[in-house]
Amino acid sequence: MRVRDSRCDVVRPVRIGKNAGATKTLGEAGKGFVSALKGTGSSVALFSFGDSSPREGTSNYPGLRTIDTGSNSTQINADIDMYVRSFTEAGYTSNGTNWDAGLWSVSQSTSSYDLVVVLTDGNPTFSGTGSRVGPGYSTYFRELESAVFSANAVKAEGARIINVGIGDGLEADFNLSATSGPNKYVEGSSLNTADYLNTNWESLKPLLEDFAKAISCKADITVKKQVENLDGNVAPAEGWTIDAATGAAGVEISPAAPQQTDGLGQVNYGFAFTKPDGSAAVYIEEQQQTGYEFSSAVCTVNGKSVAVKQSEAFKLALSVGDKADCVITNKMLESVATVTKSSNPESESEVAPGDEIDYKLTFTAEGTFPVDIDYVDHLAGVLDDAGLVAGSIKADSGLVAVLNANKINVTGTVSPGKSLTVTYKVKVKTENFGDGVATNFIVPSGETPPETCEPDDPSCTEHPISGDLSITKFSDPESGTLVDPGQTVNYTLKFVNSGAAAVEVDHRDFLSDVLDDAAYVDGSLKATNGLDASLRGDQIVITGKVGAESEATVTYSVKVKTAEYGNGVVKNFLVPDGEDPVCDPEVTNCTEHPVLGSVIWAKSDVNGAALSASEWELTGPGASGAKVGIEDCVTSEASKCSGVDKDPKAGGFQLTGLAWGTYTLVETKAPAGFVRDETKHAFTVGGESPAKIMWDLGQITNEQREGLDLPLTGGTGTQTFLLGGGAVLLAALGIVGWRRKTTTPNN
Known part of the structure; x- marks a missing residue:
């Protein structure tokens, strides 16, 4: 086989021979060698040898055929296939190995070769180019010496010979080098400088392909x-x-x-x-x-x-x-899962008892590949202060969220460029709080959550739970009750914190509308459970702190005056410092106690002598007020007056416990021997400040009837008319009552 490479500008003749066996491998190796020379401008000639050359049943093709021209490549491969088939055709007999004949055939060709490649699976067992000599089964010096002679004839024409010994265990280095050269190919060296090599059948094809590349630059x-x-x-x-x-x-x-x-x-x-x-x-x-x-x-x-x-x-x-x-x-590179926790309201916002908090866990993947999610949302710091809303845990497709005791386990897979979420909500307790802060952390499964939630940490949220202070003002008697002059009113201010955090208290109880009609009872002011209270002018200043889920009280007392009233209503206002003292009916921040009125008068003749046994009727308060009959009480002391009149003197009258309003007093029966006074005596209890609480109608006189003897001075007259007890009057006069609803604020 002859090869010409236009780039290297050299000619490489190649000769392939085989004496027997492994035919298919040999053919594939030869065709692979030819294929590797495509595109190099190389030309190829083919020779065969066995007992002689050409081997019986085959032909030599000494003419050089350019591989890249026309169908030459196809024909060369077909000739190689013919060599292979000859080993299996009828009449084939096993041949020996005659290197001498094969090399001599090459030397006698009219073509000029650059490189001759000899493929053999055995040492030379025959020699001779006309008639063969040799045993055919072993190598003598004669067979090798003859092959060397023919090889030298090839080299004399300017060709290089490379011998390829094929087969496991073939010990032929000396013989192969004798006809080619001293340089044996070893792995890692260049095939371009090798003279001979040994290989097995499995390595033959790739080795020849590499060799073809080497010889073709x-x-x-x-x-x-x-x-x-x-x-x-x-x-x-x-x-x-x-x-x-x-x-x-x-x-x-x-x-x-x-x-x-x-x-x-x-x-x-x-x-x-x-x-x-x-x-x-x-x-x-x-x-x-x-x-x-x-x-x-x-x-x-x-x-x-x-x-x-x-x-x-x-x-x-x-x-x-x-x-x-x-x-x-x-x-x-492993994709990295990221998770951010958000909430509504935002983390660090204060929430009140009973509020709801919505949580969202957002999972994303940073990288190229989907990443597994295995996280735990630790809720112990939430569920001591709130309850999970049933059915609120929702997970996007691709994630699974499961409540396990005080944890939510989140598993699944998230892909880059896509975010998946888990949402749930809790409702803040209204009692029995834990630490008063709803704090949770989401961390990879197996990790321990941190002890504190740092600001701007996307893996945690915290919501301090506010205190919930309600303030109620009580009084004894209760607000709206009319009180008597000299009566004591006891006040209780209750500060109840039903929330989870302590609450500062800074309030003022304004007493200006109390102290104009009553006097503070010294030593009565008391404060409990973290509060301080002091009377400063006409205010009670209350400061301090009420702890979570606890209450504190402030108590004090006043005594209603018996004279010199202000507006006649004992009224006070409890408000936060800085707010105006206004009584808001919607909150219990104020109380008021109108002071009951009284009226006195004296019954006498025109000369000023007291007259007893007169009877009266009091109507009021208001136009539709009740009518109460009054009889003059004459006894040794006031405590024995069981009727409406509380003045034990003859002709003296005193009515107490009068509700606010306008009254009309009319004499219904004159003392015996006297003409009844038909004058309507009107008066009004209360009114604008200063309120008129105590009335003195003065002396109401009667003229003596003509022809009648006057009763003894200070006597009771000849007739006495009794009326019911004073309690009846009080009940009748009190039906209007004090009807303003008063309440105390919830501050």
């Missing part, structure tokens, strides 16, 4: 791409872009464009040099893909390890005939 490199996944398993990677380049002049790279790795994770680049001893620095670079990082680059040249830079881009030196193999390994 070629080198090549195979780059294998592999990826180590997150489990540590390594596999070929398809679809990665690998580029090859060289800065050397006169070196052609094929293909010229970057390639993508195939299903085996490989790309192949060929390098064509302009001379047989050409060499160049070759640069290999991979295009990194998102989600991976470079791990290693390992290269061999002709099976021998060479050091390269550990980088996505590296270089190595190649010479004609070199076969380089590189493996670039990348590691898959």
Whole structure:
């Protein structure tokens, strides 16, 4: 076989021979050798040998046929197939090995060869070019010496001989070198400088293909791409872009464009040099893909390890005939799951007992690949102060959220570019709080949550729970009750905190409308459970703090005056410091007690002498008021007056416990012997400040009837009319009562 390479400008003749066995492998190897020479301008001739040359049943093809011209390549492969078939055709007998005849046939060809490749699976057992000599089963010096003679004849024509010994255990180095040269091919060296080599049948085809490249001024490199996944398993990677380049002049790279790795994770680049001893620095670079990082680059040249830079881009030196193999390994980068916790209201906002808090857990993946989610939302710091709203846990498709005691376990998978959420809500307790702060943390499963939630930490939220202070003002008697002059009114201010945090108290109880009608009872002011109270002018100043889920009280007393009233209503206002003292009917921040009125008068004649036994009728208060009859009480002391009149003196009258309003007093019966006074005596209890609480109608006189004897001065007269007891009057006069509803604020 003859090969011509227009770039190298040399001719390489190749000769293939085989004496017996392994026919299919031999044929595939020969055709692979020819195929590797395509595109080089090489020409090929074929010779066979066995007992002689050509071997019986075959032909020699000494003429050079250019591989790249027309159908030559197809015909050459067909001739090789013919050699292979001859071993199985009828009449075939096993042959010996006659190197002498095969090499002599080459030397006698009219074609000029550059390179002769001899393929043999045995040592020479015959010699002779006309009639053969030799045992046919062993090698004598004669057979080898004859082969050397014929080899020298080939070399004399300017050809180089390379012997390829085929078969495991073939011990023929001396014989192979005798007809070719001293340089044996060893792995890692260049085929371009070898004279002979040994190989087995399995390695024959790739070795010949590499050899064809060597003799045609070629080198090549195979780059294998592999990826180590997150489990540590390594596999070929398809679809990665690998580029090859060289800065050397006169070196052609094929293909010229970057390639993508195939299903085996490989790309192949060929390098064509302009001379047989050409060499160049070759640069290999991979295009990194998102989600991976470079791990290693390992290269061999002709099976021998060479050091390269550990980088996505590296270089190595190649010479004609070199076969380089590189493996670039990348590691898959683990995508990172991120989770943010948000809430409504926002974290650090104060919430009140009974409020609801909505939580949202948002999961995303940073990276290239889906990432598994396995997180725990720790709710112990929430559920001591709130309750999970039943059925509120919701998870997007791809996530599963399960309540487990005081934790929510979230599992699933999230892909980059997509966010998945879990939502739930809690309702803040109204009693039996824990630490008063609803705090929760979401961390990867197995991690311990931090002890505190730092500001701006996206993995936690906290909501301090406010105190819930309600203030109630009580009085004894209760607000709205009319009180008698001299009566004591006891006040209780109750501060109840039903919330989870202590509450500051800074209030004022305004007494200006109390102290104009009553006097503070010294020593009566008391405060409990963290509060301080002091009387300052006409205000009671209350300060301090009421702890979570606790209460405190302030108590004091006043005594209603018996004279010199202000507006006649004992009224006070409890408000936060800075607010106006206004009584708001919607809250219990004030009390008021109107002071009951009284009226006195004296019954006498025109000379001023007291007259007893007169009777009266009091109407009021108001136009529709009740009518109450009054009889003059005459006894030794007031305590014995059981009727409406509380004045024990004859002719003296005193009515107490009068509700506010306008009254009309009329005499219904005059003392015996006197003319009844028909005057309507009107008066009004209360009114604008200063209120008129105590009335004195003065002396109401009667004139004596004509012809009648006057009763004894100070006597009771001849007739006495009794009325019901004073309680009846009080009841009748009190039906209007004090009807203003008063309440105390819930501050």
